[in-house]
Amino acid sequence: MTVPRYKWQPTTLEIAAAAGIDPSEVVRFDHNTTPWPVNWAVELAAAAASRLNEYPGASYLGIRRAAATRHGLEPDQIVPGAGADELILLAARAFLQPGQVAAAVTPTYPLYQIACAQVGARFEQVAAMAPTFEIPLDAIVSAARAADLVWLCVPNNPTAADMTPEAVDAVVAATDGVVVVDAAYAEFTGTDWAEQVTQHSNLVVLRTLSKAFALAGARVGYAMGHPSLIDCIDAMRPPGSIASISVALAESALQRPELAERAVVTLAAARQNLAADLGSLGFRVLPSEVNFLLCEVGAQAGAIAAQLRERGLVVRTFPEESGLEEYLRFTVRSRQQNDRLITNLREVLP
Ligand SMILES: Cc1ncc(COP(=O)(O)O)c(C=O)c1O
Numbered sequence: 001m002t003v004p005r006y007k008w009q010p011t012t013l014e015i016a017a018a019a020g021i022d023p024s025e026v027v028r029f030d031h032n033t034t035p036w037p038v039n040w041a042v043e044l045a046a047a048a049a050s051r052l053n054e055y056p057g058a059s060y061l062g063i064r065r066a067a068a069t070r071h072g073l074e075p076d077q078i079v080p081g082a083g084a085d086e087l088i089l090l091a092a093r094a095f096l097q098p099g100q101v102a103a104a105v106t107p108t109y110p111l112y113q114i115a116c117a118q119v120g121a122r123f124e125q126v127a128a129m130a131p132t133f134e135i136p137l138d139a140i141v142s143a144a145r146a147a148d149l150v151w152l153c154v155p156n157n158p159t160a161a162d163m164t165p166e167a168v169d170a171v172v173a174a175t176d177g178v179v180v181v182d183a184a185y186a187e188f189t190g191t192d193w194a195e196q197v198t199q200h201s202n203l204v205v206l207r208t209l210s211k212a213f214a215l216a217g218a219r220v221g222y223a224m225g226h227p228s229l230i231d232c233i234d235a236m237r238p239p240g241s242i243a244s245i246s247v248a249l250a251e252s253a254l255q256r257p258e259l260a261e262r263a264v265v266t267l268a269a270a271r272q273n274l275a276a277d278l279g280s281l282g283f284r285v286l287p288s289e290v291n292f293l294l295c296e297v298g299a300q301a302g303a304i305a306a307q308l309r310e311r312g313l314v315v316r317t318f319p320e321e322s323g324l325e326e327y328l329r330f331t332v333r334s335r336q337q338n339d340r341l342i343t344n345l346r347e348v349l350p
Helices: 012-019 041-049 061-071 083-095 111-118 137-145 165-174 194-199 227-236 244-254 257-280 301-310 335-348
Strands: 027-029 078-081 101-106 122-127 149-153 178-182 203-208 221-225 292-296 313-315 327-331
Touching: 012 301, 027 327, 027 335, 041 244, 061 078, 061 221, 061 244, 078 083, 078 227, 083 111, 083 149, 083 178, 083 203, 083 221, 083 227, 101 111, 101 137, 111 122, 122 137, 137 149, 137 165, 149 165, 165 178, 165 194, 194 203, 194 221, 203 227, 221 227, 257 292, 257 335, 301 313, 301 327, 301 335, 313 327, 313 335
Parallel strands: 027 313, 101 122, 101 149, 149 178, 178 203
Antiparallel strands: 078 221, 203 221, 292 327
16 A cells, blocks of 8 residues: 655755755744744753653643643543644544545645545545635535545645634534644634534644744644544554653643744734745735745746755745645744845845
8 A cells, every 4th residue: 555655855954964054054944833942941851851761641631631721621622642743643543434535625734635545535625716725615515514524724734724713613514524623823813713622522623832832843732622532532542652851841831821922923023024025026925824924936936945945945845736836835934034035035036
């Protein structure tokens, strides 16, 4: 069986070696991560490291409690995972049988299709409305009627297209299957999703600490949902996929919402500036409330990305037949890093 794989761009070390520069000079505009080092985490990580000879508590009750408190839910409505990515794979295993159908609006986060392939389910694509890539609500509601699972990425990576809670409710109401809302960027739009989770017994919402909380390297996310759905995901979970250092960081971060709030405010200002600068280069910049910008660049998109990479700047390109071959996606980073991107873009543009 050949299952498609998630394709990362080359690592920072590989890029640095190819460009002949120090790895510290490489800037990742392709991962939608947050640009600042997480200094508050250093002492906590060191303290947790002193207990590395033991396994983490496999139920991860501390993360469940902290996440439940954050959203006004109960711990049995939460299940943690090693990032939203692990929870995507677990949700597919929990809710899809071979031959069943999962629907999604595409282009979207590629892991949903991979998760479906891993369990032998069919991935049904509903095309977003080019050139704005808005979500075609009627079409996804109609596909949801016949689907066993619906993936909704809200806001959507890579297009940044958003869906209102009411639109999501319409999809949830249309299907007898499970709806999985991947809300990896929820902090940027301010939608919490806890109310929807309480209202619907067939809705799972995925959250992550990788984006607004800036803990991508810790690999922690969690799913929120009806206790019966959460239990189905929990049953698929490896006993200890979240390392104890990451548990300590996640429990602390979840009790400090100001960490995410600060990042969201700072990045919103940086995004406005970056969007204006990218627009002034002649790119069509799609509307975004998140920490990345999708731009229509033209036929030379791949060549521009390759030249940037030679200078240590990595941007997200898209494969053939994705419909986004002429687009690039840029993570919004610090003001200084964004300025370096724009300066280099000016130099490499034909
Ligand atoms: C929509 C979406 N879901 C999930 C992830 C992965 O999240 P995590 O780091 O929690 O595995 C990403 C990362 O880019 C993403 O964009």
